Amino acid sequence: MQLFATYRSRATRNIWLAAEMNIPLDIVPVWQTYRIKDLTAPNLPMHTQSPEFLDISPAGAIPVLKDGDLVLSESLAINLYMAQKTGGPLAGKDAGEEALMVQWALYGMTAMEPHSLPILYVHAEKRRDTPEGLAEIGTHVSALQRPLRALDVHLARSGGYMVGGRFTVADINMAEILRYAQPEKGVIEGFPAVQAWITACQARPAYRQMMADREQEPANLG
DSSP states (O other), rough: OEEEOOOOSTTHHHHHHHHTOOOOOEEEEBBBBGGGGOOTSTTTBBTTTTTTHHOOTTTTTTTEETTTEEEEEEHHHHHHHHHHOSTTTTTTSSHHHHHHHHHHHIIIIIIIHHHHHHHHHHHHOOOOTTTHHHHHHHHHHHHHHHHHHHHHHHHHHTSSSSSSBBBOOOHHHHHHHTTTTSSSSGGGGGSSHHHHHHHHHTTTHHHHHHHHHHHHSSSSSS
């Protein structure tokens, strides 16, 4: 399998899963255009608006997985595919578990990531202590309360994991969505089951290696 991506993207969840499941993954670097300071410079690496990448994925967004004739975008779908194809304890054991994994992926994508990701951006852009940044953070923290409460109740009732009472691809997908909110202290900490769960997820060796590799990648080119 080839993964067209960089580490500083949603591909982290794909790289983490591949490491957990020992899936050979050939990472083909494709940079986001906003991370390249001079798009007119000669000999640029492949980026999201490069003709050769757009030929693979007209949407012009990473990550993209290529597995034989299959070209698949959307990081959550990529993870569900890799888990289902490979099998084992991280995959759904039956149609019911697979459906629950899709359910939680969609819930995380629609109810949580639209609010967790902006929190990360405010912190990364060092706007946390500006009036505008504080207002933006407040809006998204407030919006996360209901889905975090739902997740907290679910985890407390389900043995501390998303699906099947064991660590699966569903945990990776949700943990990576909520990682974006972690720079804002007190958000996840207010939900004890969520806090215990994400702490356990992020203690896993595959996660720690993925994050260490991510830190080695430069934030920008040029």
